[in-house]
Amino acid sequence: MKKQAFLLLLALGTSPAWAQQATVSGPDNQLKVDITVEAGTPFYSVTYKGKTMLEKSPLGFVSNVGDFSQGMTYISQKNRTLEETYRMDRTKQSEVNYRANELTVTLQNAEQKPIDVTFRVSDNDVAFRYEIPRYGDTGSIVIERETTGFDFPSYTTTFLTPQSDPMIGWKRTKPSYEEEYTPDAPLTTRSQYGHGFTFPGLFRIGEDGWALVSETGVDARYCASHLSDATTEGLFTIAFPMPEENNGNGTTTAGLALPGTTPWRTITVGDGLKPIVETTVPWDVVKPRFTSGHTYKYGKGTWSWIVWQDASINYDDQVRYIDLASAMGFNYALIDNWWDTNIGREGIEKLVKYARSKNVELFLWYSSSGYWNDIVQGPTNRMDSPIERKQEMKWMQKIGVKGIKVDFFGGDKQETMRLYESILSDADDYGLMVIFHGCTLPRGWERMYPNYVGSEAVLASENLIFNQHFDDMEAFNACLHPFIRNTVGCMEFGGTFLNKRYNRTNDGGTTRKTTDIFQLATAVLFQNPIQNFAITPNNLTDAPQLALDFLKEVPTTWDETVFLDGYPGKxxxxxxxxxxxxxxxxxxxxxxxxxxxxxxxxxxxxxxxxxxxxxxxxxxxxxxxxxxxxxxxxxxxxxxxxxxxxx
The missing domain is CATH 2.60.40.1180 (Golgi alpha-mannosidase II)
Incomplete structure (x- = not known):
């Protein structure tokens, strides 16, 4: 009988039913991912140092060529070790040594169509994606929805910001990733608008666990996504864009040519916040989309609009801000909206020449479009059209403009991702750097696009001008960004104010609550390779000299970042x-x-x-x-x- 029992166990150990599980750990064996298929549904779970970080969470998607979320069968697995050293000049670390173990699990649906799910696990990061082969004559696929989920233990608290209603806000330009955070909220707290939460999301898992969830590698071949509201059991799932985004233009689904891959979903974990702040996973798992023949120079700039607002977009005030940049040794001045009507193209050409005589280069503002919002600030209807866009860029290259700031995107659809990529690609052809404003979260773009230099995608400095509430909350918000928004991508905040009051004469408008040293500290804490600081010409005489001297010397690019202490929002x-x-x-x-x-x-x-x-x-x-x-x-x-x- 004992021999028969042994043979039965041996048979079970080699059967498909027994083999429907796989495991992969990080190089130091502290972070572990388990993948299982139970009753036809694929799941994964994550532990760190034996502590559960994610409970059994679903994998899969539903598409127009089949359902890959249920009726699934485990087929096979393969493993490999990854080791790569790469350099970055626009993020928190200039040289990265990436080591990870990779597991690819092949699953098959009820129609016997296979997909691969690839996990890459480093010491503190998990990245995973779906890899879809060509199915005979079927060369394309539409992914209608994902069942990909993140199921946290019930005692988890959250640091999340909601996805806004579409087509609301200034001139119907939202969502633009500019909502407020709620710290340490209960796991199942509903989002403000009922549409879930934007990436990245920070989660505290008991007294000694932290996780940051995001995505990377989103380009023209997929839509950007966000987190749904949690179920009563604490399960968040991937949510696609809403139909009304971008005034209803574009689909809410993702279309891929086959073979194709989805973006990487990432989970950074630790028993403290150090791995969260120092993570490089947004760039570890992506590759450059194209190489550039241009060399781009990063640095500091002035920006009249942030304090002096629309009235400053005239020739004389821009000369004053160019002079300010020159006096501070800054590289750039940004000329914001309305320059096309208030200054004109001939005036811009004169300003470029004047700025260059002062060793300063110019960035110009553009609206992303006009047909998916109600924006009237010009130039409009230039960046969304390939013909007009290239005409503009050719002109800018001819006169010597060095970069553009493109504003008011208002959506995460694949069509919108295609626009981001098209602007970046065309701009590089003409040697132009690109800043995005009123926009989505960057998702690995610092490594993917050589001329990308920052995105807003945060409740940024302009809100300090508009409403005293945001000045009252400035310190709280600033103590969130290094842990959440800015840890996964460049953040074009446009801050570091030295005015006490936010108007042209420094004697009216909203009131700054933070100290001068606080403001200088954010020049280090907030990372972006082009920093358009909010200083004003009057600061040359009314600000402390030590503050001016500090801003003259502080760099905007970094070789290493080390987290020392802190708690989000405190x-x-x-x-x-x-x-x-x-x-x-x-x-x-x-x-x-x-x-x-x-x-x-x-x-x-x-x-x-x-x-x-x-x-x-x-x-x-x-x-x-x-x-x-x-x-x-x-x-x-x-x-x-x-x-x-x-x-």
């Missing part, structure tokens, strides 16, 4: 290295002084550093400080204030 301290120089910045969103003891591993005993801080009366101060115990550096950050060490 405070954050991180360090960034440019060359051999470290900038360590911290801010406090609280209403009371914050006392911290920090470990600064980039410092050694006896190091002399420049230390910027706020006095008790909130005035900025700069002193030379000697580091005595790098592992125990004590500091107090004033309410809505900041600190900076420069080594």
């Amino acid at each position: 405070y954050v301290v991180l360090a960034r290295r440019h060359g051999d120089r470290w900038y360590i910045a911290g801010i406090n969103a609280g209403k009371e002084p914050l006392k911290l003891t920090l470990n600064l591993p980039m410092c050694q005993k006896g190091d002399k550093v420049s230390f910027y801080s706020d006095a008790k009366d909130r005035t900025p101060q700069l002193e030379q400080q000697e580091i005595k115990k790098p592992a125990e550096v004590k500091v107090t950050i004033q309410p809505e204030g900041g600190v900076i060490w420069v080594k």
Whole structure:
């Protein structure tokens, strides 16, 4: 009997029923993904150091060539090890060593059509996607919906921002990823508009677990997606764009030529926030879409519109901002909306020549289109049309413009993703860098597109001008972005104000609540290779000299980023290295002084550093400080204030 039982177990161990599971772990074996097929439904789950980060979560999709979410059968698996070193010049780290283990599981649906699900697992990151072969004469597929899910333990809390209603807001331009976050919300809290939440999403899993969920590698071949509302059991699923986005133009589904792949969905996990802040997974798993024959220069710029608004878009005021950029040693000046009517093309050509005489280059603003919103600010109806777009870009190249800022996209449909990519591709042909505003989240674009230099996709600096509520919440929001929005992509925030009041004469409008050092610290905390700062010409005489000197020297590109301490919405301290120089910045969103003891591993005993801080009366101060115990550096950050060490 014992021999018969052994033979029965041996037979079960090699049968398809027994084999419908697979496992892959990261290189250090702490992060593990299990894939199973149960009653025809594929699932995956994630553990880190033995702790459940994601419970059994569904995989699959429904398409016009078959249902790949149910009736599925496990067929086979294959494994390989990945190791790659690549360089980036526009993100948080300039040289990345990516090591991961890859598992590809082949599944088959009830019609015997196969798909592959590929997982790449590094020490703290999971990335996965669907890979779809050609089915005989079927050379294309429409993915109607995904069942891909993220099922968190019930005790998880969330840091999420809602996907807005379509066709609302300024001139019906939403969704534009500019809604407010709710911190530490219960897992099943419903979204404000009932459409779920935008990527990325941050989740706290008990006392010692964190996860960041996002996607990367979205281009013209797929739509961008977001998270649905959670079910009562805490399951979020992938949600496609809404039909009304972009005024109803374009489909809500994704169309692929076969063979084809979906974007990568990513999950970064840790028992603290360090892996979240330092992750490079948005770029690890993507490849460049094209190479460039141009060399692009990054740096700082001035931007009249952010404080002086529409009235500043005239020739004389732009000269003042070009002069400001020159006085500060900045590379660029951005000329915003209405330049086509208020300055004119001949005036722009004169401004380019004047700016170049001052060693300053120009960016020009464009509307993305006119037929999917009600925007009247010009130029409109240029960037959405290949013919007009290339005409504009040829003209800009001829006169010496270096970049464009394209605004008001208002949707995540595949058609809109195609527009983003077309603008980037055409702009590179003419040597132009591209900033997107009123737009979607960048999804690996810093590595995919050589001339991409930033996206807004956040409740950014312009809101501080429009409503005092956002000034009251500025410190709270600033303490979220390094953990969520800015950790997965460049963030064109347009901040660092030195005005106390937000109007042309610095004596009216909304009131800044944060200190000058807080503002300087965000120049380090907020990462974007082109930083259009919100300083104004009057700051040359009314701002502290130490603030001006700091902005003259602070870089906009980084070789290394190290998370030191913080909690989303409360405070954050991180360090960034440019060359051999470290900038360590911290801010406090609280209403009371914050006392911290920090470990600064980039410092050694006896190091002399420049230390910027706020006095008790909130005035900025700069002193030379000697580091005595790098592992125990004590500091107090004033309410809505900041600190900076420069080594």
